[in-house]
Amino acid sequence: MTEINTAAETAAPHRYTAAMAADIEARWQDAWDAEGTYEAPNPTGDLAGDAATVDRPKKFIMDMFPYPSGAGLHVGHPLGYIATDVFARHARMTGHNVLHTLGFDAFGLPAEQYAVQTGTHPRVSTEANMENMKVQLRRLGLGHDKRRSFATIDPEYYRWTQWIFTQIFDSWYDDEARKARPIAELVEQFENGTREVPGSRDWSALSAADRADVLGEYRLAYASDAPVNWCPGLGTVLANEEVTADGRSERGNFPVFKAKLRQWNMRITAYADRLLDDLDALDWPEAIKLQQRNWIGRSEGARVDFQVGDAGAITVFTTRQDTLFGATYMVLAPEHDLVEKIVPGAWPEGTHDVWTGGHATPSEAVDAYRKQAASKSDVERQAEAKDKTGVFTGAYATNPVSGEQVPVFIADYVLMGYGTGAIMAVPAHDARDFAFARAFELPMRCVVEPSDDRGTDPAAWDDAFGSYEAKLINSANEEISLDGLGVVEAKEKITSWLADRGIGEGTVNFRLRDWLFSRQRYWGEPFPIVYDEDGIAHPLPESMLPLELPEVEDYSPRTFDPDDADTQPETPLSRNEDWVNVTLDLGDGPKKYRRETNTMPNWAGSCWYELRYLDPNNSEKLVDPAIEQYWMGPREGMPTGGVDLYVGGAEHAVLHLLYARFWSKMLFDLGHISSAEPFHKLYNQGMIQAFVYRDSRGIAVPAAEVEERDGAFWYQGEKVSRVLGKMGKSLKNAVTPDEICAEYGADTLRLYEMAMGPLDVSRPWDTRAVVGQYRLLQRLWRNIVDESTGEVTVADEPADEDTLRALHKAIDGVSQDMVAMRFNTAIAKITELNNHLTKSGGAVSRPVAEQLVLLVAPLAPHIAEELWRRLGHTESVVHQDFPVADPAYVVDETVTCVVQIKGKVKARLEVPPSISDAELEALALGDEHVVAALGGAEIRKVIVRAPKLVNIVAG
Ligand code: ANZ
Numbered sequence: 001m002t003e004i005n006t007a008a009e010t011a012a013p014h015r016y017t018a019a020m021a022a023d024i025e026a027r028w029q030d031a032w033d034a035e036g037t038y039e040a041p042n043p044t045g046d047l048a049g050d051a052a053t054v055d056r057p058k059k060f061i062m063d064m065f066p067y068p069s070g071a072g073l074h075v076g077h078p079l080g081y082i083a084t085d086v087f088a089r090h091a092r093m094t095g096h097n098v099l100h101t102l103g104f105d106a107f108g109l110p111a112e113q114y115a116v117q118t119g120t121h122p123r124v125s126t127e128a129n130m131e132n133m134k135v136q137l138r139r140l141g142l143g144h145d146k147r148r149s150f151a152t153i154d155p156e157y158y159r160w161t162q163w164i165f166t167q168i169f170d171s172w173y174d175d176e177a178r179k180a181r182p183i184a185e186l187v188e189q190f191e192n193g194t195r196e197v198p199g200s201r202d203w204s205a206l207s208a209a210d211r212a213d214v215l216g217e218y219r220l221a222y223a224s225d226a227p228v229n230w231c232p233g234l235g236t237v238l239a240n241e242e243v244t245a246d247g248r249s250e251r252g253n254f255p256v257f258k259a260k261l262r263q264w265n266m267r268i269t270a271y272a273d274r275l276l277d278d279l280d281a282l283d284w285p286e287a288i289k290l291q292q293r294n295w296i297g298r299s300e301g302a303r304v305d306f307q308v309g310d311a312g313a314i315t316v317f318t319t320r321q322d323t324l325f326g327a328t329y330m331v332l333a334p335e336h337d338l339v340e341k342i343v344p345g346a347w348p349e350g351t352h353d354v355w356t357g358g359h360a361t362p363s364e365a366v367d368a369y370r371k372q373a374a375s376k377s378d379v380e381r382q383a384e385a386k387d388k389t390g391v392f393t394g395a396y397a398t399n400p401v402s403g404e405q406v407p408v409f410i411a412d413y414v415l416m417g418y419g420t421g422a423i424m425a426v427p428a429h430d431a432r433d434f435a436f437a438r439a440f441e442l443p444m445r446c447v448v449e450p451s452d453d454r455g456t457d458p459a460a461w462d463d464a465f466g467s468y469e470a471k472l473i474n475s476a477n478e479e480i481s482l483d484g485l486g487v488v489e490a491k492e493k494i495t496s497w498l499a500d501r502g503i504g505e506g507t508v509n510f511r512l513r514d515w516l517f518s519r520q521r522y523w524g525e526p527f528p529i530v531y532d533e534d535g536i537a538h539p540l541p542e543s544m545l546p547l548e549l550p551e552v553e554d555y556s557p558r559t560f561d562p563d564d565a566d567t568q569p570e571t572p573l574s575r576n577e578d579w580v581n582v583t584l585d586l587g588d589g590p591k592k593y594r595r596e597t598n599t600m601p602n603w604a605g606s607c608w609y610e611l612r613y614l615d616p617n618n619s620e621k622l623v624d625p626a627i628e629q630y631w632m633g634p635r636e637g638m639p640t641g642g643v644d645l646y647v648g649g650a651e652h653a654v655l656h657l658l659y660a661r662f663w664s665k666m667l668f669d670l671g672h673i674s675s676a677e678p679f680h681k682l683y684n685q686g687m688i689q690a691f692v693y694r695d696s697r698g699i700a701v702p703a704a705e706v707e708e709r710d711g712a713f714w715y716q717g718e719k720v721s722r723v724l725g726k727m728g729k730s731l732k733n734a735v736t737p738d739e740i741c742a743e744y745g746a747d748t749l750r751l752y753e754m755a756m757g758p759l760d761v762s763r764p765w766d767t768r769a770v771v772g773q774y775r776l777l778q779r780l781w782r783n784i785v786d787e788s789t790g791e792v793t794v795a796d797e798p799a800d801e802d803t804l805r806a807l808h809k810a811i812d813g814v815s816q817d818m819v820a821m822r823f824n825t826a827i828a829k830i831t832e833l834n835n836h837l838t839k840s841g842g843a844v845s846r847p848v849a850e851q852l853v854l855l856v857a858p859l860a861p862h863i864a865e866e867l868w869r870r871l872g873h874t875e876s877v878v879h880q881d882f883p884v885a886d887p888a889y890v891v892d893e894t895v896t897c898v899v900q901i902k903g904k905v906k907a908r909l910e911v912p913p914s915i916s917d918a919e920l921e922a923l924a925l926g927d928e929h930v931v932a933a934l935g936g937a938e939i940r941k942v943i944v945r946a947p948k949l950v951n952i953v954a955g
Contacts, residue, residue, distance in 0.1 A: 012788055014786065018744055029139075036147075037878050038144055039145050040099040042615070059098045059645070060631045060643045060645075061084050061087060063102055064652060067104070070110070072132055073133060074727050074728070079686075079753055082140065088100040093880060094882050101148040102142070103151055104152065107525065122523040136737060139741050141747070148614075150616055152605030157612060170184070171183055171220050172219060182670070183219060186215070186218055190203040201214075221264060226260070228263050229243050230569070231255070232564050232567045233252060233561075233562030234251070234557070235557035237261060237569065238250075239515065247376060255563055258374050263518045264516075264518040264596075266515040279292060281639050282682070283680055285682065291653040295654045295658065301509060302506050304316050305400065308395055311338070313503075320487075323447050325399075327399050327424035328406055328437070328443045330422065333410070333412075338422075339410060342393055342394075342395035344395060348394060355409075375565065387439070388435045389411060390410055390412070392407055395408045400498070407442070411436060417513055427443075431464045434461075448465060448467075448471070451467060452465075456473065456474075470486075472490045519600070520569040520571040521571075522549070522556075526547045527547075527598060530584065538586055541586065549599075556572060557570065571599075582595060603655060611678075614632070621672075625674065628674060634674065640680070641675025641677060648682075660679070683821065691725070692725040694720060701715040704735075743770075744771070746862065747859075748774040752770045754859060755772075783837045783838060783844050784844065794843055796846055802840075803837070808889035809890055810830060813825070826859070830852075830859075850868075850871055853867045854868075868880070897911050898949055899927065900950070901934065906929055906930055919946075920947065921950060924942075939953070
C-alpha cells in the first residue's frame with residue numbers, strides 16, 4: 001500500500017490520501033484544542049464567556065458516558081459519539097450555544113477484579129484505560145468541551161455524589177404534598193404534635209435510638225433488614241435487576257439466595273406515580289417508555305382484610321375484588337410475618353393429607369417449606385409452567401362476604417415483595433390458583449359466568465376462566481349482591497361496601513421495589529455515614545466531604561462457597577480498622593464513630609452526571625442554580641426541562657434511566673435544580689454488528705484473515721461458517737477505530753459510520769466498504785484543490801442554473817436530515833451534489849464550493865476546516881452559519897408535456913417529472929387552450945404518458 005501511495009503521490013502530490021488526512025486531522029485537532037473551539041460559555045461562574053453566544057438558544061447534547069475498559073474501543077463504540085457530534089456541530093452552525101462533552105463512568109467491577117488478580121490499584125488501571133480511550137476518542141475529532149469532562153472516581157466529583165446521598169438521607173416523602181421534604185420538617189411535626197408518631201407514641205419520651213428507628217421508616221435513603229439477594233460466590237449482595245431469570249448472578253453466573261441483611265436502600269417507590277406520570281412529557285422512544293411503565297407496574301385494585309380467629313387479620317392485595325365470593329382459600333408468602341402468629345400447635349381435626357407435606361405439626365411443615373423457598377429466585381417462584389408447591393399453616397380465615405372458613409396456606413408463588421405478600425385465592429378465575437387448587441384438592445367456586453360453553457362448574461374445566469367480559473354470579477349475601485353486574489361495576493360496588501365496613505379499600509399497587517443501594521465492594525463511593533456507639537447512623541457534614549477511599553491491601557470482598565446460603569458478607573473496607581474507627585466532632589464534641597463499610601453501587605455516579613457537566617469546578621454547590629436553569633430548566637415544549645438530546649444503547653431502558661430520573665426528582669423537590677427530569681429527548685442508536693466466522697469445531701477464527709471464494713468463506717484452507725454477531729475481542733472480529741483512521745483518516749471513518757444505515761438500526765460492519773467514503777472525500781478535495789499543484793481551483797463566475805438547483809436541493813435535504821438525525825441520507829445528498837460538480841467539469845464556482853464545504857463540516861470536520869481555510873477564511877468553519885436553501889431553486893424541475901388533440905399539438909404544460917397519469921390528465925383537460933380547442937366536442941379517449949404526453953381523441 002505504501003508503494004502505491006508513493007507512486008500516486010509523485011503523480012499527484014496534493015491528492016487527499018491517508019497521509020494527508022493524518023496531517024490535516026492532527027493539525028486541526030491541535031488548533032481546536034489550543035483555541036478552545038468547542039468551549040461553550042456559561043451565563044455565569046468560572047466558565048462564563050461571550051455574552052452574545054450565551055444569548056443564543058442553547059442545546060445540551062449528551063452521550064451515555066463510557067466505562068473505561070481495558071480493551072479500549074472498537075469501531076462499534078463511537079457510533080453514538082459520532083452521531084451526537086454531527087448533531088452538535090449542526091446545532092452550533094444553526095445559531096445555538098451547544099454544550100457537548102464526555103466523561104467517564106469509572107467505578108465498577110472490571111477494574112476491581114483486575115486489581116484482585118494483579119494487585120494493581122483500581123485507580124491506576126482505570127486511569128491508564130481512560131488515557132488510552134481519550135487518545136482514541138481525540139482522534140475522531142469529537143467537538144467536546146474538555147473543560148467539562150470528569151470521571152466519577154474523581155474525589156471532587158464523588159464528593160457531590162456523597163453530598164447528594166446525605167441530602168437523600170435527610171429527607172422524607174410527604175405523600176400529601178407529593179414531594180420530598182427535609183427530615184427536620186418531619187421531626188418538627190412530631191415534636192409539635194401536628195403529625196402522629198407511629199404507634200401513637202410520645203416523641204419527647206422516645207430514646208435517641210427509637211427516634212432514629214422511627215425516622216428510618218421515612219427517610220428516602222434508609223438501612224433495613226429486608227431480604228436481599230445474597231451471592232456468596234461473588235461475596236456481595238445484588239439488586240433484583242442484577243439477578244437473572246433463573247436466579248443467578250448476571251455477572252459470574254453464581255447462585256443467588258434470599259437472605260436478611262442490613263443494607264442501604266433508596267425509597268424509589270415513593271416516586272412510583274411521578275416516575276410514571278412524567279414519562280408523558282418526555283420525547284423518548286415508545287418502546288423505552290413502555291419498559292419503564294412495565295417496570296413500575298401500576299395495578300389498581302383493593303386491599304381486603306380476612307380475620308384469622310383472634311390472631312388478627314390478613315390483608316390481601318387483589319386486582320379482582322369483584323371475585324371475593326369465589327375466594328376459597330388464602331396464601332401467604334412463606335416469609336410473611338403473620339405466619340408465626342397464626343400457626344397452631346397441631347393440625348386441626350380432619351386436615352387433608354396432601355396439605356401437610358407429610359409433617360407432624362404445622363410449624364415443622366412451615367419451617368421445612370420456608371427453607372426450600374429461600375433457595376429460589378422470585379422469577380423461578382413465579383414461573384407459569386412450574387408445579388405449584390406449598391403447605392397448609394393449620395389456620396383458617398374468614399371470607400368477609402361468604403362468611404366461610406377458608407384454609408390459609410404458604411406457597412412460594414406468592415411473593416413477599418409484592419402487594420401485601422398475601423392473596424385471596426380465587427381458583428376458578430386465576431390460573432395460578434387453579435393449578436394450586438387442583439394439586440391440593442381445594443374447592444373452587446365460579447363467580448364470573450363464563451362467556452364460552454364450559455358451564456359453571458369448575459370441576460369440569462381445564463383451566464381458570466379469567467376474562468373481564470362477563471357477568472358476576474353466585475355473589476350475594478344478605479347485605480350485598482353483585483349478581484348480574486359486569487366486572488367493572490362489581491369492583492366499584494364491592495370496594496365501597498368493604499370501605500364502609502372498614503375491612504377494605506381501593507388501592508393502587510406498584511411492582512417497583514425500593515432500590516438496594518449497598519455493595520460489599522471496594523471500588524465504589526464510600527457512604528458518607530458513620531455510626532455512633534448506639535449504632536445510630538449520622539451523615540457526615542459537607543465539610544468532611546469527600547470521604548476518600550482508604551488504601552487497602554486486599555480489594556476483594558470475602559467470597560464463599562457459591563452454594564453456601566448461610567454465609568454473611570465481609571466488605572474490603574471493614575478490614576481497615578484505622579479508617580473504620582474514627583473520632584469526629586459532628587457538632588456535639590468529639591465522639592467515637594464507626595464508618596459504614598459498604599460502598600455505593602456503580603449506578604450512583606451516573607445518576608446525576610449531566611448536572612456536573614454544567615458547572616464542573618463549582619466547589620460550593622453541585623451546580624449553580626442559574627447555570628442549571630440556563631442549560632436544563634423547563635421551557636416551551638419541555639415542561640420538565642432536561643438535556644436536549646441523550647444518545648445511548650437501549651440496554652439502559654430501565655436501570656440507569658430510572659435511577660437518574662429518581663435522583664433528579666429528589667434534587668428538584670429539595671430545591672437544588674429546576675429540571676424535574678434529566679433527559680428530555682432520548683435516542684437509542686443501533687449496534688454495529690460484525691460477522692463471526694467459525695471453524696468446524698465452532699471456534700471463532702480471526703475475521704480479518706478469512707477469504708471469500710465462490711460464495712463460501714475460507715480460513716487457512718478450511719471452510720468456515722459465517723453469522724452476524726457482536727463485535728469483540730473474544731469473537732476475533734474486533735476492528736479498532738485506530739486501524740481505520742490510519743488507513744483512511746478519521747473523516748472517512750466518521751462518514752462511513754454515519755452512512756451505514758439509519759442510526760437507530762443495527763448494521764453489519766464491512767471494512768471493505770469504508771473505501772467508498774474515502775473516495776467521496778477524495779472527489780470533494782479534487783473539486784476544490786488541484787492535485788498536482790495544491791492550488792485552490794474554484795472560479796469566481798456564478799454557477800449555472802443546474803448547479804444551483806443541485807446545490808439548494810442538497811442544502812434543503814441535508815438541513816432536514818440533520819435535525820432528524822438521518823445522517824445516512826444527508827450523506828447521500830452530499831454525494832449527489834459532489835458528483836454533479838465532478839461531472840460538470842471545469843472549475844467549481846466559489847460560492848458553491850463554500851456551501852458544499854459547510855454542508856460537509858458537521859460530518860467530516862477536519863477536511864472541511866482545511867478546505868474552508870484554503871478557500872481563504874481565517875475563522876474556523878465550526879462557527880459558520882449552516883447554508884440556507886433558496887426556495888426558488890428547491891422546487892422540482894419541470895418537464896414540458898405536450899397535449900395533442902387528434903394528433904395536433906394544442907398546448908404545452910410545464911409539469912413536475914414525478915406527476916402521475918391521473919394528475920396530468922386532469923391538468924390537461926382543464927387547460928384553457930385545450931378546452932378552447934375541444935370546443936365542447938365529446939372526449940372519446942385520453943392516452944396519458946406521464947410526464948411528457950397527453951393525447952386526446954375527441955369528436
Ligand atoms: C384475586 C384474584 C382473582 C386475582 C383473579 C387475580 C385474578 P397484578 O395485576 O400483577 O398487580 N397477587 C397479589 N399479590 C401477590 C403476591 N405477593 N404474589 C403473587 N401474586 C400476588 O396482579 C395482582 C394479582 O396477583 C392479585 O389479584 C392477586 O391475585 C395476585 F381472578 O387476587 B388476584
